[in-house]
Amino acid sequence: MTAAPADCAHARSEFLTIDTPRVEDGAAIWRIARDSEVLDLNSSYSYLLWCRDFAATSVVARDASGEPVAFVTGYLRPDRPGTLVVWQVAVDPSHRGSGLAGELLDALTSRVAEASGLSAVETTVTPDNTASDRLFTSYARRSAVPLEREVLFADDLFPEGKHLPEVLYRIGPFPS
Incomplete structure (x- = not known):
C-alpha cells in the first residue's frame, strides 16, 4: 500500500521532501546505509525488497533532484500490529x-498512526551508538510517552563473536 503524496510527502525546506520509498530508491538507500559506517549493511537485494514490501512503513528524504539523502525503514510486528519496528535510520x-x-521518524510514525494505528515504536540500539540513543530518547520525550530499555539480543547470540548486544528501546504506549 502506498500512501497518497499529500499523506506522506511534505516540504522540509525548499530543497528536501519526505516521501514514500520506491523500488528505484533501493540502490541509493543501500549506499546511504553503507556510507553510514555504523549500520549493519544488508544485501542490496534486501533494500530493493524493503522499498517494495515495506514502503508504507518506511520513508525517504529527497533532495531537490529527487535523490534519496536519508531514510527510515520499518515494519509492523506481525504479532503486535500496532507496534512499528524501526529497522534502520541513516x-x-x-x-x-x-x-x-x-x-523522518516523526513523519513516519505520524503516517503509520493515521493509516493503521500506533501503540508503540520498537528499535534496537547497540550501547556504543550514541546518535541513535539520542534520536530515540528525544523522540520519546517529544511524544511524551515512556521509553523502556532492555537487552533483546545478547552479544553471545551473534555468530561473528564481536557484535555488541542489541538493546531494545520500547517507546509507548501512545494515547489512543
Whole structure:
C-alpha cells in the first residue's frame, strides 16, 4: 500500500521532501546505509525488497533532484500490529546534524498512526551508538510517552563473536 503524496510527502525546506520509498530508491538507500559506517549493511537485494514490501512503513528524504539523502525503514510486528519496528535510520553525511533523522521518524510514525494505528515504536540500539540513543530518547520525550530499555539480543547470540548486544528501546504506549 502506498500512501497518497499529500499523506506522506511534505516540504522540509525548499530543497528536501519526505516521501514514500520506491523500488528505484533501493540502490541509493543501500549506499546511504553503507556510507553510514555504523549500520549493519544488508544485501542490496534486501533494500530493493524493503522499498517494495515495506514502503508504507518506511520513508525517504529527497533532495531537490529527487535523490534519496536519508531514510527510515520499518515494519509492523506481525504479532503486535500496532507496534512499528524501526529497522534502520541513516542520513547522508552532507545532511547530518540538521535534525533530519528526527523529522523522518516523526513523519513516519505520524503516517503509520493515521493509516493503521500506533501503540508503540520498537528499535534496537547497540550501547556504543550514541546518535541513535539520542534520536530515540528525544523522540520519546517529544511524544511524551515512556521509553523502556532492555537487552533483546545478547552479544553471545551473534555468530561473528564481536557484535555488541542489541538493546531494545520500547517507546509507548501512545494515547489512543
